[in-house]
Amino acid sequence: MRSRGERQLDDADALIAQTRETIGGLRVVLANLRQHIEELEGELNTSQERDRHVGN
Amino acid sequence: MSATDTSALLAALEATEKAVDELSRKADVTEAEIRKSRRRDRILAVSLAFDVLLSVLLFIAGAQISSNQDKVNHLQHTQKVQSDTTRAAQCTMVRLFLSIEQRQIALKTITPEQRDAYGVLVNIGRDLSC
Numbered sequence: 001m002r003s004r005g006e007r008q009l010d011d012a013d014a015l016i017a018q019t020r021e022t023i024g025g026l027r028v029v030l031a032n033l034r035q036h037i038e039e040l041e042g043e044l045n046t047s048q049e050r051d052r053h054v055g056n
Numbered sequence: 057m058s059a060t061d062t063s064a065l066l067a068a069l070e071a072t073e074k075a076v077d078e079l080s081r082k083a084d085v086t087e088a089e090i091r092k093s094r095r096r097d098r099i100l101a102v103s104l105a106f107d108v109l110l111s112v113l114l115f116i117a118g119a120q121i122s123s124n125q126d127k128v129n130h131l132q133h134t135q136k137v138q139s140d141t142t143r144a145a146q147c148t149m150v151r152l153f154l155s156i157e158q159r160q161i162a163l164k165t166i167t168p169e170q171r172d173a174y175g176v177l178v179n180i181g182r183d184l185s186c
């Protein structure tokens with residue numbers, strides 16, 4: 001039979017594993033966001049370039 | 057959306073990434089603490105088991121010493137009884153020979169050698185406190 005302290009350590013381990021999973025998910029979301037922002041930035045640059053050509 | 061907006065978004069994204077890195081670092085530290093706690097618990101458990109074992113061994117050793125002490129006491133008592141019995145037997149023999157001497161003196165059959173021998177017996181009897 002596990003003691004109270006051991007059970008608490010098991011709970012803490014489970015929480016850490018859960019946190020790591022969340023961190024992994026967050027990293028994926030952030031990477032996607034970065035990609036999306038960079039795409040947007042690219043589109044913005046292209047659009048600005050086109051506007052300049054039209055202005056000329 | 058303007059270039060300023062995308063820069064702000066990227067800055068916010070970087071700040072979030074830093075926060076995630078910090079969170080990950082804290083998770084590492086917490087995990088190390090948990091490992092340390094488990095190790096400490098194991099050491100305590102081993103130490104407790106060792107203490108219990110030591111107590112049992114000490115108890116067994118104590119019982120053995122007590123038993124040996126009883127045997128020593130018994131042997132000492134036996135030795136004293138044996139010594140008393142030997143002394144009593146020797147005294148009885150001395151008294152027996154002295155009574156023979158008395159009879160020989162009464163019957164006038166004692167020789168000088170026997171008288172000397174009985175003198176030695178008297179000394180022996182005195183040494184034995186008969």
